[in-house]
Amino acid sequence: MLYIPAAVGFALLVLPLVGLFARADWPRVPAAIVSTEALTALGLSLQTALSATALCLIVGVPLALVIARSGPRLGGLLRALTTLPLVMPPLVGGIALLYLLGRNGLLGGFLGLAFGIQIPFTTAAVVIAQAFVALPFLVIAVEGALRTAGTGLETVAATLGAGRWTVFRRVSLPTILPGLLAGTVLCFARALGEFGATALFAGNAAGVTRTMPLAIYTAFNGAGATQDSAIALSLLLVVVGIVILLLLRSWRTTPGM
Amino acid sequence: MAHGSDRGRGTRRWTRAAAAVIVASTVTLSGCSHSVSDSLTSAQPDQLQGSLTILAAASLTESFTELAAIFAADHPDVTIAPISFAGSTTLATQIREGAPADIFAAADEATMRSVSDLLEGEPIPFATNSLQIAVQSGNPLNISELAGLSVPGLQLVLCAPQVPCGATAQSLLESENIVLTPASEELNVKAVLTKVQLGEADAGLVYVTDIAAAEAVEGVSVPGADEVKSTYPIGILETSVNQTVAGAFRDFVVSDRGQNILAQFGFGRP
Numbered sequence: 001m002l003y004i005p006a007a008v009g010f011a012l013l014v015l016p017l018v019g020l021f022a023r024a025d026w027p028r029v030p031a032a033i034v035s036t037e038a039l040t041a042l043g044l045s046l047q048t049a050l051s052a053t054a055l056c057l058i059v060g061v062p063l064a065l066v067i068a069r070s071g072p073r074l075g076g077l078l079r080a081l082t083t084l085p086l087v088m089p090p091l092v093g094g095i096a097l098l099y100l101l102g103r104n105g106l107l108g109g110f111l112g113l114a115f116g117i118q119i120p121f122t123t124a125a126v127v128i129a130q131a132f133v134a135l136p137f138l139v140i141a142v143e144g145a146l147r148t149a150g151t152g153l154e155t156v157a158a159t160l161g162a163g164r165w166t167v168f169r170r171v172s173l174p175t176i177l178p179g180l181l182a183g184t185v186l187c188f189a190r191a192l193g194e195f196g197a198t199a200l201f202a203g204n205a206a207g208v209t210r211t212m213p214l215a216i217y218t219a220f221n222g223a224g225a226t227q228d229s230a231i232a233l234s235l236l237l238v239v240v241g242i243v244i245l246l247l248l249r250s251w252r253t254t255p256g257m
Numbered sequence: 258m259a260h261g262s263d264r265g266r267g268t269r270r271w272t273r274a275a276a277a278v279i280v281a282s283t284v285t286l287s288g289c290s291h292s293v294s295d296s297l298t299s300a301q302p303d304q305l306q307g308s309l310t311i312l313a314a315a316s317l318t319e320s321f322t323e324l325a326a327i328f329a330a331d332h333p334d335v336t337i338a339p340i341s342f343a344g345s346t347t348l349a350t351q352i353r354e355g356a357p358a359d360i361f362a363a364a365d366e367a368t369m370r371s372v373s374d375l376l377e378g379e380p381i382p383f384a385t386n387s388l389q390i391a392v393q394s395g396n397p398l399n400i401s402e403l404a405g406l407s408v409p410g411l412q413l414v415l416c417a418p419q420v421p422c423g424a425t426a427q428s429l430l431e432s433e434n435i436v437l438t439p440a441s442e443e444l445n446v447k448a449v450l451t452k453v454q455l456g457e458a459d460a461g462l463v464y465v466t467d468i469a470a471a472e473a474v475e476g477v478s479v480p481g482a483d484e485v486k487s488t489y490p491i492g493i494l495e496t497s498v499n500q501t502v503a504g505a506f507r508d509f510v511v512s513d514r515g516q517n518i519l520a521q522f523g524f525g526r527p
Binding site for chain 2: 098102103104118120121202203204205206208209210217218220221227
């Protein structure tokens with residue numbers, strides 16, 4: 001009896017992709033993918049998603065450590081606030097970012113007056129939007145790994161005379177490595193697919209803020225002929241997603257990790 | 258304890274009352290915009306009935322809301338579904354993908370041509386519109402001409418060239434031999450306007466009618482804009498389940514009454 005709903009669920013996840021693959025005008029896909037617009041968008045997407053992932057690693061791992069080592073009350077509160085962007089529509093995130101960092105925003109007005117810095121409509125805005133939506137994935141994964149690992153081993157290492165850095169490098173890091181890798185990959189994938197917050201906060205300019213998802217949206221909503229390139233770009237993103245999943249699998253199954 | 262819970266209930270009651278006031282004032286405010294419809298309503302009994310689904314260009318938001326309200330008042334048995342306002346090409350994509358609708362009103366003829374095989378009969382031009390520079394109220398940067406938009410550091414937002422307002426902007430800029438680099442290319446004219454309203458952009462090229470309908474922005478007229486007017490066509494979709502109602506609405510839009518209403522919103526006659 002379980003097979004029927006299971007099959008429906010599986011079909012819901014997989015059949016749309018079959019539809020996408022079926023609709024593609026295959027002979028024209030290669031040309032659409034290597035077109036200047038597509039390559040510009042792909043390059044920008046990779047560059048911004050990698051930057052956002054790096055940013056998330058720099059601030060996310062310490063944040064996860066703080067949450068994991070906080071007491072139940074503070075930890076719970078921090079965890080809930082960190083998870084908020086995860087359950088919030090990215091469009092809302094975009095509006096919120098605009099009202100914080102926009103020219104008339106809480107912080108943006110000050111940045112503009114004091115340093116002449118304008119964030120909206122720049123590549124930096126794309127990275128910030130991507131980091132905003134992707135950071136929770138990393139924090140949750142790392143924090144989960146940290147909590148599961150506990151502090152027992154670290155305490156033992158410390159009592160055996162290891163310094164803080166040695167404990168982190170030789171004990172903490174190896175125990176959380178699978179969680180950290182999974183979190184990083186999910187974080188990158190989420191950043192790569194980011195659309196809503198980027199569209200509202202960063203705008204849509206070719207080569208500056210038009211990442212793959214925005215290029216797909218622009219092409220799909222353009223005149224008839226460009227829709228082929230929307231489909232081709234979508235296929236490319238699906239393939240990137242599959243590659244990411246395969247990488248994740250190979251990491252997990254690598255002996256010794 | 259009893260006192261405390263009483264007070265709690267009181268607060269709740271107050272909150273509910275406040276909510277009711279907010280709802281009521283919103284209703285009153287939205288009611289205001291339909292005052293024209295009340296005065297123009299004529300009691301002509303008719304047999305038109307059924308539903309009507311309209312897809313209209315973003316720049317028609319205010320005028321078509323008004324036109325639909327008057328049409329509904331004229332024909333009480335016709336139910337008009339909430340109108341889908343979006344970029345014309347977005348709507349054309351939806352039509353190609355089978356969105357159920359009766360009427361399509363696009364912001365230019367090229368977009369209408371892209372769905373011509375899905376139309377019942379020929380589309381009819383019903384309005385014209387031209388571009389203006391939208392700037393913040395008071396024109397803080399003293400923008401007076403198109404060439405002034407190329408100043409370094411000025412945040413300019415345009416429509417993407419694929420959509421009607423962007424195509425019109427491009428022909429305007431080409432005719433004036435001006436090259437501009439926008440900070441963002443939006444997919445419909447209202448998105449451009451919002452960026453200027455929010456103060457995130459200093460200027461944008463939008464339709465005269467969008468500026469007339471918006472707050473916190475003002476328009477700077479552009480010489481040459483009248484030469485690159487866009488013409489809005491209206492068409493009935495082949496898949497329309499109620500061609501009679503759809504036809505009546507289209508006739509209403511192109512009628513003198515419909516044209517007068519469009520003129521109030523700043524549209525020209527085709």
